[in-house]
Amino acid sequence: MPDAFEPKIVAFFCNWCTYLGADLAGASRLKYAPNARVVRVMCSGRVDPQFVLNAFARGADGVLIGGCHPGDCHYQEGNYKALRRFRLLQRLAEQMGIEPERLRLEWISAAEGDRVRTVINDMVEKLKALGPRRVGQGPDRPVKDLAEVS
Amino acid sequence: MSERDGLRIGVYVCHCGTNIAGTVDVRAVAESAAALPGVAVSRDYKYMCSDPGQDLIRQDIQKFGLNRIVVAACSPHLHEHTFRTATRTGGLNEFYFQMVNIREQDSWVHEHKGAATRKAIDLVRAAARRVARHRALEKSRTPIHPAVLVVGGGIAGIHAALTLANAGKHVYLVEREPSIGGHMAKFDKTFPTLDCAACILTPKMSAVKNHPNITLWTYSEVTAVEGYIGNYKATIARRPRYIDEDLCAGCLECIDACVFRQAKVPDEFNEDLSRRKPIYVPFPQAVPLVPVIDPEACIEFHSHKCKKTCVTACGERHAVNLRAEEKLERIDIGSIVLATGFRAYDARRSANYGYGVYPNVYTALEVERLINASGPTAGEVVLRDGRTPQTVGIVHCVGSRDENTNRWCSRVCCMYSLKLAHLVKERTGAEVFNFYIDMRTPGKGFEEFYQKLLSERVHFVRGRVAEVTDWALDSSEEGRLVIRVEDTLAGLFRRIPVDMVILSTGLEPQPDAGDVRRLFNISSSPEGFFLERHPKLAPVNTFTEGVLLAGCCQGPKDIPDTVAQAGAAAAEALALIDAGSVETDPNTAYVMEEACSGCKTCVPLCPYHAISFAQAARKAEINQALCKGCGTCVAACPSSSIGQNLFEDDEIFEESEGLLAYA
Numbered sequence: 001m002p003d004a005f006e007p008k009i010v011a012f013f014c015n016w017c018t019y020l021g022a023d024l025a026g027a028s029r030l031k032y033a034p035n036a037r038v039v040r041v042m043c044s045g046r047v048d049p050q051f052v053l054n055a056f057a058r059g060a061d062g063v064l065i066g067g068c069h070p071g072d073c074h075y076q077e078g079n080y081k082a083l084r085r086f087r088l089l090q091r092l093a094e095q096m097g098i099e100p101e102r103l104r105l106e107w108i109s110a111a112e113g114d115r116v117r118t119v120i121n122d123m124v125e126k127l128k129a130l131g132p133r134r135v136g137q138g139p140d141r142p143v144k145d146l147a148e149v150s
Numbered sequence: 151m152s153e154r155d156g157l158r159i160g161v162y163v164c165h166c167g168t169n170i171a172g173t174v175d176v177r178a179v180a181e182s183a184a185a186l187p188g189v190a191v192s193r194d195y196k197y198m199c200s201d202p203g204q205d206l207i208r209q210d211i212q213k214f215g216l217n218r219i220v221v222a223a224c225s226p227h228l229h230e231h232t233f234r235t236a237t238r239t240g241g242l243n244e245f246y247f248q249m250v251n252i253r254e255q256d257s258w259v260h261e262h263k264g265a266a267t268r269k270a271i272d273l274v275r276a277a278a279r280r281v282a283r284h285r286a287l288e289k290s291r292t293p294i295h296p297a298v299l300v301v302g303g304g305i306a307g308i309h310a311a312l313t314l315a316n317a318g319k320h321v322y323l324v325e326r327e328p329s330i331g332g333h334m335a336k337f338d339k340t341f342p343t344l345d346c347a348a349c350i351l352t353p354k355m356s357a358v359k360n361h362p363n364i365t366l367w368t369y370s371e372v373t374a375v376e377g378y379i380g381n382y383k384a385t386i387a388r389r390p391r392y393i394d395e396d397l398c399a400g401c402l403e404c405i406d407a408c409v410f411r412q413a414k415v416p417d418e419f420n421e422d423l424s425r426r427k428p429i430y431v432p433f434p435q436a437v438p439l440v441p442v443i444d445p446e447a448c449i450e451f452h453s454h455k456c457k458k459t460c461v462t463a464c465g466e467r468h469a470v471n472l473r474a475e476e477k478l479e480r481i482d483i484g485s486i487v488l489a490t491g492f493r494a495y496d497a498r499r500s501a502n503y504g505y506g507v508y509p510n511v512y513t514a515l516e517v518e519r520l521i522n523a524s525g526p527t528a529g530e531v532v533l534r535d536g537r538t539p540q541t542v543g544i545v546h547c548v549g550s551r552d553e554n555t556n557r558w559c560s561r562v563c564c565m566y567s568l569k570l571a572h573l574v575k576e577r578t579g580a581e582v583f584n585f586y587i588d589m590r591t592p593g594k595g596f597e598e599f600y601q602k603l604l605s606e607r608v609h610f611v612r613g614r615v616a617e618v619t620d621w622a623l624d625s626s627e628e629g630r631l632v633i634r635v636e637d638t639l640a641g642l643f644r645r646i647p648v649d650m651v652i653l654s655t656g657l658e659p660q661p662d663a664g665d666v667r668r669l670f671n672i673s674s675s676p677e678g679f680f681l682e683r684h685p686k687l688a689p690v691n692t693f694t695e696g697v698l699l700a701g702c703c704q705g706p707k708d709i710p711d712t713v714a715q716a717g718a719a720a721a722e723a724l725a726l727i728d729a730g731s732v733e734t735d736p737n738t739a740y741v742m743e744e745a746c747s748g749c750k751t752c753v754p755l756c757p758y759h760a761i762s763f764a765q766a767a768r769k770a771e772i773n774q775a776l777c778k779g780c781g782t783c784v785a786a787c788p789s790s791s792i793g794q795n796l797f798e799d800d801e802i803f804e805e806s807e808g809l810l811a812y813a
Contacts, residue, residue: 006265010806016693017673023225026254034265037272037809038255040226041797042737046781051802058810071668074694075780076757085785110673110681110693117259 007061007127009036009120012051014044016074017109018066024113032117033124036064043067044105045078049089052103056093061133062102062123066116069107079107101126102133157188157282160216161274162207164198164223166253173257175267179222182271186278190214198223199232207233208240217242218281222250222274228684243286245736245796248277276808283801289733290774294380295484296320296727301372301666304332305709306489306701306716308354313720314487315363319727322481323358324386325368329436330355332491336419336515338522338529340709341569342599348435348524355437367479368438375669378778379696379732380484390474392443393429397469400439404470405429407463409456415447417526421516424526429460434524443472485696485723488680489716490666492702495549495556495655503548503653504618508631509534511618511651514566521573531577539580539649543633544571545615546586550656558677560656561706564590567654568599571608574652583609583646585635593708611646613638618651657706670697679705690719695732698722737779737796741770745791752783752792 013019019040025032041047044067052063065086067079086105093103104123108115161183165171176194184192191214195203198221210216219242221233226249238244252270260266296319300311303325311323323330334340335355337347358364367388374385393404405427413425419432428447431439443451443460450456450472461470497505497513505511510533512520519525520532532538544567550560564586571582589610591597604610613636622628623645630647637644659678660666667674672692673681680703683691690698700716701707707715726732748768753761760776761783763769772783772792784794793799 008810010809020227020673020693023227023251023254026225026256026258029258031261032259034256034260034262034269037269037276038251039276039802039805039809041781041802042794043780043782046785046794046797048785048799048802050799051806054803055806055810058807060806060810072673074671075778075782078757078780078782081755081782081786111676 005128005132007035007124007132008059009062009064009123009127010055010060011036011038011064011066011120012041012044012047013038013066014068014074014079015040015042017068017072018044018106018116020110021066021108021112022116024110025116026113028113030113030117032120035124035127036120043073043075043078044082045073045075047082047085049085049092052089053093056098056102056133062104062127064119064123065105066108066119067105069109072109098133099130101130157218158190158214158216159186159188159218159220159278159281160207160210160214161186161189161192161220161278162198162203162222163192163194163252163270163274164203164221165194165196166223166257167196170223170253170257173260173263173266174252174270175263178267179252179270179274183220183274183278186275188218188282189278190216199229204232204236207236211237211240211242217246218284219247220250220274220277220281221247222252222270222277224253225251225255245287246281246284248281248284250274250277272809275811276805279808279811280801280805283798283804285795285798287736287795290736291731292378292380292734293731294726294729295382295482297322297481297483298485298487298723298727299324299372299382299384299481299483300487300489302332302489302491302701302703303327303330303358303366303368304489304491304701305334305351305354306491306712307332307487308351308358309713309716310487310489310700310720310723311364312354312357312361313717314723315361317720317724318363319724320363320365322365322367322386322483324370324372325366326371327432328369328391328442329432329438330358330366330368331433331435331437333515334709335433335435336421336522337518338525339569339573341565342593342595344569344572352435352437355435359437366438369442372669373478375486375671379734380726382483382486382696384481384483384486386479386481388477388479390476391440392445392470392472392474393441394469394471394474395438395440397467398440399467399469402431402441403463404460405431405441407459409449409459415444420519420526421513423516423519485698485726486670487698487700487716487719487723488666488670488672488703489700489719490660490663490703492657492706493660495658497548497653497655499555500548500653502617503545503615503651504620504631505653508618508620508651510539510631510649511653514563514570514652514654517570517574517652521570521577529577531574533650537649538578539574541581541583541630541648542574542578542650542652543583543585543631543646543648544652544654545618545633546584546654547614548653548655549658551587556656556658556677558656558706559590561590562708563654563656565593565596565599565708567652568603570652571603572606575606575608580649581609583611583633583648585611585613585615585633587612587614593710611635611637611644657702660703663703670694672697675705679703690715690722696726735779735796737794738774738777739772739779739781739784739792739794740774741772742791742793743767743769745789746770747789747791749788751786751788755783755786
């Protein structure tokens with residue numbers, strides 16, 4: 001029997017909220033899918049779109065960015081910068097044929113261990129339904145007219 | 151490392167007893183790491199954080215000529231510092247180290263050993279690739295300003311302020327209410343010793359007032375905080391009391407002289423059980439003993455037609471100034487102790503207990519005031535119609551341990567309910583019933599106090615009260631309140647008629663705890679209490695360096711625990727001050743000048759104004775002292791000409807590629 005598809009997720013978690021939330025999930029012994037691998041950054045604002053695209057290029061089936069809730073950023077507003085870039089990156093990824101479910105930005109606080117579990121489980125479930133990321137295939141839908149986008 | 155041949159990595163996989171080894175095949179992880187490029191030695195060991203574990207790193211650095219270290223163990227938030235130190239004392243730059251979290255984010259959250267082991271192998275591979283790129287860095291030192299800001303003047307804030315001040319440090323104590331004292335000032339007796347709250351609290355309050363090292367600002371709030379450990383700047387808004395603290399002698403003649411002959415305003419300090427005048431002191435032992443004018447109630451502020459008898463009464467002192475305005479104070483401090491306390495649960499939310507509907511349903515805080523000799527009834531426990539209750543029911547866990555309201559145990563209610571049972575019985579001779587779910591008396595002398603109550607013939611009924619009602623079923627219940635409860639020990643439903651119901655309300659975060667949390671840049675637990683850095687090992691620290699916690703703002707606790715925590719917070723602040731400076735991670739961003747095109751994209755992104763544009767060179771510049779290392783500018787730079795120490799682009803690329811590479 002062939003192995004069931006196990007999606008690979010690269011997760012960029014901010015040091016102060018989401019990474020601590022993931023630590024809390026551990027301290028609370030919550031169990032969740034083992035598919036995500038966390039890269040710690042100081043702030044979600046540090047996540048360069050190139051990190052995300054490179055992860056996809058190297059075989060990630062999904063990329064998860066975790067930051068502090070709006071208004072709670074340890075660096076005041078880095079998460080807003082992350083959100084801004086994320087919106088643009090989403091559009092770009094879609095044009096590259098990366099389905100929207102594969103790229104996710106979540107606000108998870110240091111107290112939300114349970115949310116780390118539900119978000120990762122949910123993402124794994126969605127990626128399993130979607131299957132492995134197909135390389136070199138165009139978008140399913142036609143790219144929006146540039147004028148329409150702007 | 152550019153010369154990859156010279157790379158000699160040591161990889162250490164910790165068992166953490168069975169914490170990691172129970173779910174992750176640590177031997178397999180170490181063996182897999184041994185095959186990675188550049189890895190000179192790879193081991194697994196029972197406890198890497200132990201002295202022999204750290205010695206292993208130090209010895210291997212010498213023995214195998216290692217120049218990079220990877221430790222796969224717990225969260226870097228726990229032991230990164232430990233292993234960096236081992237790396238340094240072994241003779242390497244401490245930043246030639248990378249930590250891999252295979253406990254909190256692997257063995258503790260996964261069940262399948264194969265999957266957890268594969269994850270650990272991936273994470274170690276990523277770290278080995280990342281660490282190869284690490285550069286030697288130096289920690290920077292930040293001086294610590296020796297003054298401390300203490301926010302909140304309850305027993306926690308008072309104790310922390312006095313401890314710091316007695317050690318010769320300057321303290322700014324800021325309290326929102328007109329007097330310090332907090333909730334403790336409202337109590338008559340404290341459990342389990344039944345010593346008088348005022349007798350032990352008021353001397354400390356006066357000591358605060360008279361201490362040369364304490365600047366006390368009551369009726370004031372912190373409105374802005376900026377800076378970082380060692381160098382905080384805070385702005386405190388001092389609301390006008392309309393009576394000048396420096397000029398007032400505390401004679402209180404202005405209160406007697408007020409045109410309001412009758413006190414008409416609900417008295418907050420007495421839980422609205424009595425009335426006060428528009429000009430008032432909250433309670434006789436208030437510190438500072440300076441009246442306040444409530445502009446909402448004072449007619450001068452509405453009609454400007456008052457005879458201003460208070461001003462006349464003050465005479466030559468001219469302490470009453472009805473035109474006083476809010477004053478802003480700006481202070482420099484090195485650390486902050488938050489002691490902002492709690493709010494009692496609003497009993498109206500548990501509608502089945504009839505608070506606010508039946509006049510003879512009281513909250514515990516109201517009864518504290520009734521029992522207090524300086525309270526609205528001078529210590530007489532009487533009902534609103536003046537009768538003395540013959541039967542009293544005390545309902546535990548109101549707004550605690552309840553799925554519908556608050557799920558946590560408020561920790562103090564069992565004990566204060568026992569105290570109230572004792573005091574009510576002592577004052578009135580009434581028959582007293584306690585309705586409890588579990589009796590929780592874990593503290594020195596607490597269980598003994600419970601036993602004493604049992605011998606005093608106080609009744610205990612085990613069961614959560616279903617309802618308090620005035621619907622009488624027979625003549626014995628007529629005109630009384632009936633407590634309906636399942637007595638789970640007797641195994642039957644009971645209706646117990648009483649004259650007075652006391653609701654033992656739980657402890658909640660302050661309603662504005664969320665604003666305070668954002669103001670001081672700290673986190674909170676899901677229910678809103680402030681989050682400590684580590685529940686066991688750093689219970690008064692927060693994730694924001696230099697911001698410390700004391701008392702119920704961190705979670706419900708009794709007075710002894712609060713005082714102990716306040717002392718601990720003060721000790722942490724003292725340790726910072728006496729060290730004189732603190733080491734900070736060199737994770738700042740810097741501009742690579744040769745690559746910078748001078749586009750200025752980064753300049754407005756920095757929340758700390760650390761980036762400026764050098765007009766002459768037409769390049770961006772980052773002030774290393776102001777940069778806090780978030781890395782937002784690094785990610786935004788279109789020409790990749792900003793780097794971040796410890797989080798360089800190439801380090802993160804290597805790490806994420808390492809995760810996805812399969813050997």
